[in-house]
Amino acid sequence: MSSVAVLLHDGYYGCGTGAGRSNRALLSVLADHLAGAVRLSVMPIALAPHSPEYAPSWHAGTEALFTGRDVEVIPLDNGTGGLRRFGGLDSSRTACRAAAAHLNALPAEDQPQLIIGLDAPFHGLAPLLDTRLLRRTLLVPRSTALLHSPEQGERIAWERHGLTCLAEAGGRVAAISAHMRAHLTADYRLPADAFIDLPNGLTVEEQRRSIAAPPLPKAARDGFLLAMGRAVPYKGFDDLLQALNLLPAGWKTPHLMLAAVTEEAETNEHQRHLARTIRSLSLKATLLTRHDPALPGLLTHPALRGVVVPSRAEPFGRIPLEAAAAGAAPLIATTAGGLAETVIDGITGISAPPADPPALAAAIDRALALPPERLEKMRRAAARMAAARTYDTAVRTALASLAPHLLRAESALNPAQST
DSSP states (O other): EEEEEESSSSSSSOSSSSHHHHHHHHHHHHHHOTTOOOOEEEEEEETTTHHHHHHOHHHHHHHHTTTTSEEEEBBBSSSSTSSSSSOHHHHHHHHHHHHHHHHHOGGGGGGOSEEEEEEEEEEEOOGSSOOHHTTTEEEEOOOHHHHOOOHHHHHHHHHHHHHHHHTTOOEEESSSHHHHHHHHHHHOOOOOGEEOOOOOOOOOHHHHHOOOOOOOOOGTTOOEEEEEEESSGGHHHHHHHHHHHHTTTTTTOOOEOOOOOOSSSOOOOOHHHHHHHHHTOOOOEEEEEEEOGGGGGGGGTTTTTEEOOOSSSOSOOSSHHHHTTTOOOOOEOOGGGGGGOOOTTTTEEEEEEEEEHHHHHHHHHHHHTTTHHHHHHHHHHHHHHHHSSSSHHHHHHHEEEEEEEEGGGHHHHHHOOOO
């Protein structure tokens, strides 16, 4: 039986990151476009129902993607007892061993024709796989330790060894952005012929999706800026707060809705630091700390005055695409990593260098002063940019290159136009 195996840590039982949303988007494209006789083997890192990261409604939505398709789900133990999808290097090693043990033990006739490993926990998979499986394996790095945790030398070495092993054996590595291709080439020393393009984007369904916005606090109802993402320092939220404090005196700055979130009930140290900064600078801001799937609904709120993405590092960055697809404008972002590929200064948004609060303040100042006709032109350009980066097409094109026999005939023959 022909099959495709997909290994993932976020996006199946719940979702706490942009990578998780991209992972589920990839699953949805596979469910729609794999040939009917192809089994989809989904291998998520296991989350128990009592895990703070488990989301019943998200899990149900993921399972609904597979209605009418031959799907098997094989949960992977990562040594956290189902509590954490990403528990550090030891957890990633445990998950890779579990995945490899299952795949290596399959009879030859049942082994998948394509193995897709999604993101950092599976960067070390290749050295554990049987040789015959390596050329069928595609790893999709949505981030690396060197980008997000450069102090973790052991993890960086583990990632580099795993990715290099895959490339040397004839497996492939997906480049989700031009920035990630350059980063993996220069910093992980991967050869050019190891890569296949799989540019990140939104599915057609994601571009059309409408989400009801959560209630706004009274202070934000006359206008607000929105920034959202995981509550980690590299997201640059501290830079944003410092930038707001630098805006010209007397400028009527909109209220900031800052969603620096985790899936935990208790706040983390970074969230507490942000709260202290807001208080000490007397900023007009509301800090949201708990992940809420309704947060993207704020992108269509009539009181929205701009979306800020202040990241210090960003392999790709989905928020500008989600904002552009929702018609939100202006987009204000740093040029960190993949953000420079979507937020083009003066065209699709306003940009500033990363980790530079004065420059970010100037960008916000420029954005809030845009005349209506210029703002509308920018909104339309951003919407065209988002529409052009359709994830359905990107995934089908990659699969048509790697294993066209696994796709529905119409998808394999014309991936750019198949719907």
